[in-house]
Amino acid sequence: MPTTNKQVLLARRPYGEPKEDDFSVVDTALDDPREGQILVRNRFLSLDPYMRGRMNDAKSYAAPVALGDVMVGGTVGEVVASKHPRFRQGDVVTGALGWQEHALVEGASAGLVKIKERPGVPLSAYLGAVGMPGVTAYHGLFDIGTPKPGETVVVGAAAGAVGSVVGQLAKLTGCRAIGIAGGAEKCAHVVKDLGFDACVDHRSATLKDDLAAATPAGIDVYFENVGGPLLDLVLGRINPFARIPLCGLVSQYSETQPYGVKNVVSLLTNRVRLQGFVVSDRMDRWPEAQQRLAGWVAEKKIVFRETVAEGLASAPRAFIGMLRGENLGKQLVRL
């Protein structure tokens, strides 16, 4: 039984873009499981943009991480010891067990899910296309975006863990899927590997014209992961009765001066529905979503890319890089 645990703690609240020394990597003593508990060895840690919000001491849908606490985060790992009847040694579990190698948790914890491994679906997929990002894409696109065949769906951060699934779901629905991503490499990946109809580079000097050329019939659904000036640009091409699932605003999380969205009048004249959502509000959608996503992944109808950092100590650096858009696809840390 392991007796020490490596953890990443929130050492300081970042101002603007996080820095590596906003975190501290520590070794702490690890107890044996008590009655009702299990000990999990995490194999992969998921790094996601929402974590930036948890580092602020601000009112939000979830409490902030306290200073000195282990950073929150989704994990997949295996049970190494169990004193809970539902779990046995060797079981694979996903949960939000945080930035740490081991986790000693109550077996009855909400969100702790035992995974039945299935051919064609790697473990890490349960943190990506078949996990929280995939379910986010599924709920946001289908329940809020309500796309209809033939409509144009534009996806921000299209090379990211959520966006990559959104576009593929849009294609499976019979829509035209247009990605927005940062840089030529990501755009090529979005079109060639993920099968979007086109992808525009938000760093390009001709972005406005590129977006217009890629959306000749306007935009019916904009899956918003980014925010900032891009939202104004999209609002300039939005169609009447369009829907905007507001999933993330990664361009804004570290901004000390948020961007002001000017084209609000387009929301009015086009009768747009813009709706913020958080996947954890709709736990009732997980079973259906996860089952269908796993099926599509196994059939290779949904493909995905991962960027994997090695070792827990690399997590802060990888997280900062992800906020800058340095990753392609799902950002993971192998523990």
Added chain:
Amino acid sequence: MPTTNKQVLLARRPYGEPKEDDFSVVDTALDDPREGQILVRNRFLSLDPYMRGRMNDAKSYAAPVALGDVMVGGTVGEVVASKHPRFRQGDVVTGALGWQEHALVEGASAGLVKIKERPGVPLSAYLGAVGMPGVTAYHGLFDIGTPKPGETVVVGAAAGAVGSVVGQLAKLTGCRAIGIAGGAEKCAHVVKDLGFDACVDHRSATLKDDLAAATPAGIDVYFENVGGPLLDLVLGRINPFARIPLCGLVSQYSETQPYGVKNVVSLLTNRVRLQGFVVSDRMDRWPEAQQRLAGWVAEKKIVFRETVAEGLASAPRAFIGMLRGENLGKQLVRL
């Protein structure tokens, strides 16, 4: 039979705030009705913020008014001659017959409605609480705002034709109704005459604190008529799962530099649904809305104020004043 007609034409597209010489008042020859037509003597013309949008040559939900054309506008009047079997001399009709004293129209025109006068409901109410503004309030609040008893409903432009009805409908639903209006006189009217629970003055230096004091339990529904910095302020007090029916942006219509809304992240973290709407998209809601509104007006459960300008030639000046917020309640022109 009258042989000339006074009309107000759009002479020039306004840049920013309209000026009186953007309009021209003309006398034109009037024909007798041909087969299928009716001649209407308009008694009241409605002046509404949406008209500012129609003066721009911009893509919107309705075509712009062409230069030299009669300005669009809702009217109530009486039939002076009819060659259509559905109408008789003396019938009272509402429609969008424009800024003119007489209108020669096809009796089969869409939107031309014969009014059955009813005790306690004055003719002019069919341009206000029982007409387009009232139905706008009804559809926007009930169908998009979906208020529940006990919730806090905040209403922009609360002393205006739409806002005044929204707040009274919120009270009839068992909500806390908070108005936002410009100046002490309007705020007093909103509370004392219209029965809102409180009203804050958007011109006050203490607006932010005043709004906080009036909404101790946050904001569940914000009926947006105004836009600009007020929207950011409201987003700072919005509750999780709040709804924002986006009905108008009167602060922005004449702005050449639109205000940038900064607190978009609040829409995300609070999972807010913001939805632009136009009442004419939902003609199916008119019969129910109009019937219930007329009933509430007759019972004095909905009261309203009117600001009446005298004579068609005063319409441009009255319209400019309305955009500045100089009116109290529904702005009309008596013809």
